[in-house]
Structures are given as C-alpha cells and as structure tokens.
Amino acid sequence: MLELFKDFLLVSLGGGIGVTLMCLLIAGKQADRDMERRKGGEEE
DSSP: OHHHHHHHHHHHHHHHHHHHHHHHHHHHHHHHHHHHHHHHHHHO
C-alpha cells in the first residue's frame, strides 16, 4: 500500500512539474512575441 501511494505521489509530482514547465515556456514565448511587436513599433 505504501508503494502504491509513493508511486502515485511521484507520478503526480512529475505531472505537476511538466504542466508548470509547459506554462512557463508558453509565457516566455508570448513575452518574446510582445517584445518583438514593441521593437517593431518603435522602429517604424
């Protein structure tokens, strides 16, 4: 029973880390797009 709980905890932790990393990557990509738009607007 303890092994099952430990495995479930590790799977949940791994899933949480994966979702967090995906959100950070998406946010970084969006920030890069926003900075490119701002740079393009200043140069024109």
